[in-house]
Amino acid sequence: MLRETPDIEFYEALIKFYRDNYRVSSSVILHNLRGIGGYESKLYSKLKNQIIPKIKTNDIKVFCCYDTDVFDLAKKPPINWKTVQSHVRSLNINTFNQVKSVKMIEDWFLKDKAWLCRYLKINEPKKIDGKTGYIKIKNLFKKGNKIYQKGSSSHKFIQELDIDLIRRQIQGEIQELENALGLKPLVVSKK
Secondary structure, eight states: OBOOTTHHHHHHHHHHHHHHHEEOSSOOOOBOOOSSTTHHHHHHHHIIIIIGGGOOOSOOEEEEEEETHHHHSOSSOSSOHHHHHHHHHTTTOOEEEEEEESSOHHHHHGGGHHHHHHHHTOOOOSSOOOSSHHHHHHHHHHHTTOOOBTTBSTHHHHTTSOHHHHHHHTHHHHHHHHHHHTOEEOOOOOO
């Protein structure tokens, strides 16, 4: 799974949630490609030179996770996903999926608006000003006399978000990931 901060922090929290609450049939390695520039070659190189040599199985599943807002207004998309998929398949990896946070990952964080407001020590507003999730979170933080900067200090609140609440609300966007991980609920023995 490859992404950039604060996204990587959210996906780390999501995988931790899965491990704490489910039997996960696949091991998970998270990597941050740090942006979309040269994505096709960066992903291929990372898989070929760093990941595949360390893995003792041929059953590798690649999930590229990203915000869709980068692609919404582009005349020429910054990433050719057919090229990415072709590069991945050339490494004998048959499973390639995309996890798209519709618009941006901050929209996912806002699914737990109540907790964010408690974290910021502000009353939960009925409406948050801003056109994008990023602007809305920036405005929330401003009300709490804090600064929200993508990739900076998000680890302070992401670990506290109600990941289950968020994942239930974004089920359509992460369903393929959950299916690929083969999640099975943990059986808790009653004493």
